[in-house]
Amino acid sequence: MKGRFLVRFKKEKYLQMMALLGMLWIFIFNYIPMYGIIIAFKDYSIIKSISEVPWVGFKWFLEVFTDDNFLPVMRNTLGISLFKLGLGFPLPIVFAILLNELRGKHFKRFVQTISYLPHFLSWVILGGILIAWLADTGLFNELLGLANTEHEPLNYMAKPQYFWSIAVLSEIWKELGWNAIIYLAAISGIDAQMYEAATVDGANRMQKIWFITLPSITGTISILFVLAVAGLLTTNFEQILVLKNSLNAPMAEVIDTYVYRMGIQAARFSYATAAGLFKSVIALILLLSANKITKRLTGHGLY
Amino acid sequence: MSKVNKIKSSKGEQTFDVLNIVLMIVVCFVTLYPIWYTVVLSFNDGTDALKGGIFWFPREFTLDNYKAVFRNRGIITAYTITIARTFIGTFINVFFTAMVAYAFSKKDLIGRKYYIALGTFTMFFGGGLIPLFLLLKSLQLLDTFMVYIIPTMFNFFNLLIFMSFFSTIPASLEESAKMDGANDLVVFLRIVLPLSKPVLATIALFTGVWHWNDYFFGVVYINKSSLQPIQTYLYKIVAEAGSSRMAISNPVGVSKSNVTSNSIKYATMVVTTLPIVLVYPFLQKYFVKGVMLGAVKG
Numbered sequence: 165m166k167g168r169f170l171v172r173f174k175k176e177k178y179l180q181m182m183a184l185l186g187m188l189w190i191f192i193f194n195y196i197p198m199y200g201i202i203i204a205f206k207d208y209s210i211i212k213s214i215s216e217v218p219w220v221g222f223k224w225f226l227e228v229f230t231d232d233n234f235l236p237v238m239r240n241t242l243g244i245s246l247f248k249l250g251l252g253f254p255l256p257i258v259f260a261i262l263l264n265e266l267r268g269k270h271f272k273r274f275v276q277t278i279s280y281l282p283h284f285l286s287w288v289i290l291g292g293i294l295i296a297w298l299a300d301t302g303l304f305n306e307l308l309g310l311a312n313t314e315h316e317p318l319n320y321m322a323k324p325q326y327f328w329s330i331a332v333l334s335e336i337w338k339e340l341g342w343n344a345i346i347y348l349a350a351i352s353g354i355d356a357q358m359y360e361a362a363t364v365d366g367a368n369r370m371q372k373i374w375f376i377t378l379p380s381i382t383g384t385i386s387i388l389f390v391l392a393v394a395g396l397l398t399t400n401f402e403q404i405l406v407l408k409n410s411l412n413a414p415m416a417e418v419i420d421t422y423v424y425r426m427g428i429q430a431a432r433f434s435y436a437t438a439a440g441l442f443k444s445v446i447a448l449i450l451l452l453s454a455n456k457i458t459k460r461l462t463g464h465g466l467y
Numbered sequence: 468m469s470k471v472n473k474i475k476s477s478k479g480e481q482t483f484d485v486l487n488i489v490l491m492i493v494v495c496f497v498t499l500y501p502i503w504y505t506v507v508l509s510f511n512d513g514t515d516a517l518k519g520g521i522f523w524f525p526r527e528f529t530l531d532n533y534k535a536v537f538r539n540r541g542i543i544t545a546y547t548i549t550i551a552r553t554f555i556g557t558f559i560n561v562f563f564t565a566m567v568a569y570a571f572s573k574k575d576l577i578g579r580k581y582y583i584a585l586g587t588f589t590m591f592f593g594g595g596l597i598p599l600f601l602l603l604k605s606l607q608l609l610d611t612f613m614v615y616i617i618p619t620m621f622n623f624f625n626l627l628i629f630m631s632f633f634s635t636i637p638a639s640l641e642e643s644a645k646m647d648g649a650n651d652l653v654v655f656l657r658i659v660l661p662l663s664k665p666v667l668a669t670i671a672l673f674t675g676v677w678h679w680n681d682y683f684f685g686v687v688y689i690n691k692s693s694l695q696p697i698q699t700y701l702y703k704i705v706a707e708a709g710s711s712r713m714a715i716s717n718p719v720g721v722s723k724s725n726v727t728s729n730s731i732k733y734a735t736m737v738v739t740t741l742p743i744v745l746v747y748p749f750l751q752k753y754f755v756k757g758v759m760l761g762a763v764k765g
Contacts, residue, residue: 173577178651179570183582186567189621190586196602197594203601259494262487271488277751278495281502284743284750286680288698289736292705293501296729303504306519337497369480402683406702420596427597428687440595448592 204438224438241418245396247332253392259340260347261373279341291406294334295321324415350384386464394451397443419443509737513730532734535726544693545700552615553678559620561671568629569655586623614688625670632666669753697739704732
């Protein structure tokens, strides 16, 4: 038995070499950091190795949860995410359905092409445009001033109360078209005969959308909903980091940026890892439970 | 009766069609205008732009902003870093990921089930920012160019896309090469890779765009300004502008005072985004397929 294994292994030695190189990379860059999580339970210091430093149990988690700074961070994370889920999740579905209802083929392709473009621009560029527009001398204030001569110019990026709206709307601006692709693909897979039969039965546009299009894409919607819920604590790091500044930080600091600030900028490695681990574990639990609930409700799930 | 109904509904449908078209035009305008505005201001005299009132076209056309950009050492260095990491990083990532995917696509590979399970798990759970940072530190990758290349040279999600493509290649092609004495590595390089051009191009485009747009690595893992990519360079300018209470633009240290920090920023943004816009038609050709494959697999 063992001999046969060796013979087989030898026969595919080149394939194994290729596969094991990949596994080596996965081990180093995925699994060693997973092992590194244990510093959340230790008193880590940069001058000693992980195995040398003492265990401290849940000390850092207690410190995170009792930290006065952490509550606003949780509030911002959940607030921005729920806002994005409530508005940013249904809009691409609506957009895809409306696109599909367009009669002109060329016009439809044109709109699609334009709407995908912002997905490929970096958050630095978009953030740069936004910050310039929303500044007191920026275009937004200029337009408001034209509409209302008594308008007082305001730097919206410096006011915490506008941050959530800015974050949610700018993400919708960037990803609306892109997030609609998957629904468009699902819609294009619907059997045309269903629509023809409905037409014969006298159904109008709205009825066809409501009774054919939407039910046909619930599977896709469910799967994407599971993923969206699983990502509730994962705000868009690259976006928030660009838009956040010292003035709007009270409403802008989210778990991801907090981990970055505490861990890498303030070098509180154990503390930041504990906060980050809390996020990953909740995300995993959310994924599993959202999947279970969606599966029970619609019969569609991730696995 | 039914005739009346038909006319009524078709009128409703016409209104719907018109409203839909109007809405779509609004979406297109809202999407394109910020980009257009950026281009307009990048060609406008900086001091003149401070007066406001520019909406559609440059008022005082100038190329000085671009001249200032191309004379700026920091920008040129950062741009070079971006080009280097995009080409090197993409090439290594695509080659390495495809190679591992080829091995994983062989159904009788010993341990295949475990390899794929271990890889799949990494898509749902990871060590997070700090442990990765400490790992890169102990590997002495921080503040080196290689931090852009090595930690990004493999992508399990792309591996799944490669695997599903490789499984469509007829086995007879590989077998005949093996009869001639070629080993699996040679088969991969000489037979499989040339047959996989479409999927290689797709993944390369997406990886390339990611590398081009990424500013995060430059912020977190790099301190030396000589190693930061153009997006990180821009991030630092942009973040500074956002935190200042009044976004009054001061002339930069350029001989011509009609160039302001704002106008130079707009020109840099255009120069940074231009390559993405240039590859966009190619991207578009491939990405719907890419997303679909991802959806089936993911």
